[in-house]
Amino acid sequence: MENSDELANVLLKWAEVFNNKSIGGLVCFGKEHGLSISQIGALFHLNHGRISSVSQIGDSLGITSAAASQMLDGLLRQGLIVRHEDPDDRRSKQIALTRQGTKIIHNIMKARQHWFSSISNRMTREERKIVINSLNILIEKAEQPASDRNQVNNFTGIKESINQ
Amino acid sequence: MENSDELANVLLKWAEVFNNKSIGGLVCFGKEHGLSISQIGALFHLNHGRISSVSQIGDSLGITSAAASQMLDGLLRQGLIVRHEDPDDRRSKQIALTRQGTKIIHNIMKARQHWFSSISNRMTREERKIVINSLNILIEKAEQPASDRNQVNNFTGIKESINQ
DNA sequence: CCATATATTTAAGCTATCTTAATTATTCAG
DNA sequence: CTGAATAATTAAGATAGCTTAAATATATGG
Numbered sequence: 001m002e003n004s005d006e007l008a009n010v011l012l013k014w015a016e017v018f019n020n021k022s023i024g025g026l027v028c029f030g031k032e033h034g035l036s037i038s039q040i041g042a043l044f045h046l047n048h049g050r051i052s053s054v055s056q057i058g059d060s061l062g063i064t065s066a067a068a069s070q071m072l073d074g075l076l077r078q079g080l081i082v083r084h085e086d087p088d089d090r091r092s093k094q095i096a097l098t099r100q101g102t103k104i105i106h107n108i109m110k111a112r113q114h115w116f117s118s119i120s121n122r123m124t125r126e127e128r129k130i131v132i133n134s135l136n137i138l139i140e141k142a143e144q145p146a147s148d149r150n151q152v153n154n155f156t157g158i159k160e161s162i163n164q
Numbered sequence: 165m166e167n168s169d170e171l172a173n174v175l176l177k178w179a180e181v182f183n184n185k186s187i188g189g190l191v192c193f194g195k196e197h198g199l200s201i202s203q204i205g206a207l208f209h210l211n212h213g214r215i216s217s218v219s220q221i222g223d224s225l226g227i228t229s230a231a232a233s234q235m236l237d238g239l240l241r242q243g244l245i246v247r248h249e250d251p252d253d254r255r256s257k258q259i260a261l262t263r264q265g266t267k268i269i270h271n272i273m274k275a276r277q278h279w280f281s282s283i284s285n286r287m288t289r290e291e292r293k294i295v296i297n298s299l300n301i302l303i304e305k306a307e308q309p310a311s312d313r314n315q316v317n318n319f320t321g322i323k324e325s326i327n328q
Numbered sequence: 329c330c331a332t333a334t335a336t337t338t339a340a341g342c343t344a345t346c347t348t349a350a351t352t353a354t355t356c357a358g
Numbered sequence: 359c360t361g362a363a364t365a366a367t368t369a370a371g372a373t374a375g376c377t378t379a380a381a382t383a384t385a386t387g388g
Contacts, residue, residue, distance in 0.1 A: 053365075053366090054365075054366060054367090055364090055365065055366080065365070065366065065367090066366085066367075066368085068366095069365095069366060069367055069368085070367085070368090073367095086365095089364090089365080090365095091364065091365040091366065092364090092365055092366080093365080093366070
């Protein structure tokens with residue numbers, strides 16, 4: 001039996017543990033900073049893809065482009081994103097994070113720092129060493145452009161896997 | 165130099181990569197299944213802590229217990245949770261996931277499966293081996309009851325209530 | 329036992345965020 | 359060039375999810 005499936009399953013389990021700790025914090029963060037969950041989602045989407053159109057962002061969140069446009073107004077007003085005309089298609093707008101927008105993402109993640117530290121503190125020096133090494137591999141592989149990652153939105157995979 | 169901080173930082177980085185891929189999907193999942201993000205947060209909270217009171221769930225999301233009560237009505241109507249009177253304090257209600265509620269959590273995570281597999285496929289057998297090992301360490305340490313169980317939530321300053 | 333505190337629920341009302349429909353600007357195909 | 363398609367925006371209206379306040383039931387401490 002390949003250990004490929006085993007890794008995918010362990011990743012799944014870890015993701016579950018991570019989400020258990022994160023979701024509530026994310027909702028709280030939004031409330032405190034006047035950001036809707038869609039807006040936070042948009043910021044993460046942009047942090048991942050660097051630049052997107054209005055409708056791409058809408059698609060990634062499952063909302064209409066009208067809603068996306070309105071929602072992005074808010075982020076613009078807060079100085080978290082910029083809108084530029086796409087030189088290749090002047091109907092389209094290129095949305096990107098500002099420095100401040102990137103910082104928000106960072107702050108959201110920083111809020112987990114205490115938890116991360118406590119995990120770290122429960123390990124031996126030796127354990128830390130191999131875990132650091134492994135996470136670096138994961139990060140590298142996760143960010144690699146995948147051969148099987150087509151232009152289709154990666155969120156559409158959800159619909160398929162849920163409707164059993 | 166200690167490698168403790170280094171691990172915390174790598175965990176942070178990995179969390180960012182993971183969130184970049186997840187948040188939009190979570191929002192989409194909610195829309196498709198008629199679940200608000202608070203409701204999804206409540207499901208994760210329950211999945212983590214097994215049993216909580218109404219107000220504990222509200223606290224974990226930064227909403228009032230009135231709002232939590234209303235929100236939980238929806239989950240109850242969908243058969244995702246059960247409400248039982250707390251035998252130790254009859255003012256309080258014990259909220260827990262049903263089998264179906266647990267399945268929803270699983271489905272949300274399953275939606276990431278394709279991504280996890282593609283990460284796995286980009287590794288050598290040797291890399292997988294050490295990454296599996298490391299993730300198991302992480303999961304174990306993360307789930308360990310920490311000394312700081314009732315630590316203050318970084319976002320809100322609200323006490324993160326974890327049932328016992 | 330009584331006053332006060334706590335946990336939940338209900339009710340009423342507010343508003344943020346969505347939707348659809350219409351508008352404007354641009355692209356593309358014939 | 360012309361008509362149809364696409365991208366974004368704006369406007370109007372619906373509603374989900376929140377808040378506060380009040381009601382109910384239970385617990386606790388002097």
